[in-house]
Amino acid sequence: MLHLGDTAPDFTLKTTTGEAFRLADQRGKRAVVLYFYPKDDTPGCTAEACSFRDQYQDFQDLGAEVVGVSSDSEASHQKFTQKHRLPFPLLADTGGQVRKLYEVPRALLGILPGRVTFVIDKEGVVRYIFNSMNRATDHVAHARQVLIDLQASAT
Structure with missing residues (x-):
């Protein structure tokens, strides 16, 4: 897996609107909370996405910017986004290339894609990694606190 202090690998994936999201386009502009999750509309993934939604303004x-990634299709992401009123982009990593690039491990005996969140600062450096399949909403709280700490240390 990537380590703290590593430069986050660049990638380009399609969003729910069909637009391309390129990580490098965020550099110098804003930090990115990049969260990988197993599947749209499952209980843990819905709780996580809705928690990010409810705290989106804080981010x-x-x-x-909050960005979710799973191997679900753009159509699946569109339904999930509309159903739960998600204000942030979900990216369709249908071939799992970005998941591999970020070395996100599989979970539950290798059956499910893992749940890992990366906080990437505006310079593109990985500042935090949280890997927990079962504590879905903790990803949100931890990422928010890391951003608060980064902001405090910058002043």
Whole structure:
């Protein structure tokens, strides 16, 4: 897996609107909370996405964009986004290339894609990695606190 202090690998994936999201386009502008999750509309993934939704303005105020990634299709992401009113992009990593690039491990005896969150600062450096399949909403709280700490150390 990537380590703290590593430069986050660049990638380009399609969003729910069909637009391309390229990580490198965020550099110098804002931090990115990049979270990998197993599957749209499952209980843990819904709780995680809705928790990010409910605190989205906090992330924006901290100078960060939230971006979710799973192997679900753009159509699946569109339904999930509409159903739960998600204000942030979900990216379709249908071939799992970005998941491999970020070395996100599989979970539950290798059956499910793992749940890992990366906080990437605006310079593109990995500042935090949280890997927990069962504590889905903790990803949100931890990422938010890391951004608060980064902001405090910058002043």
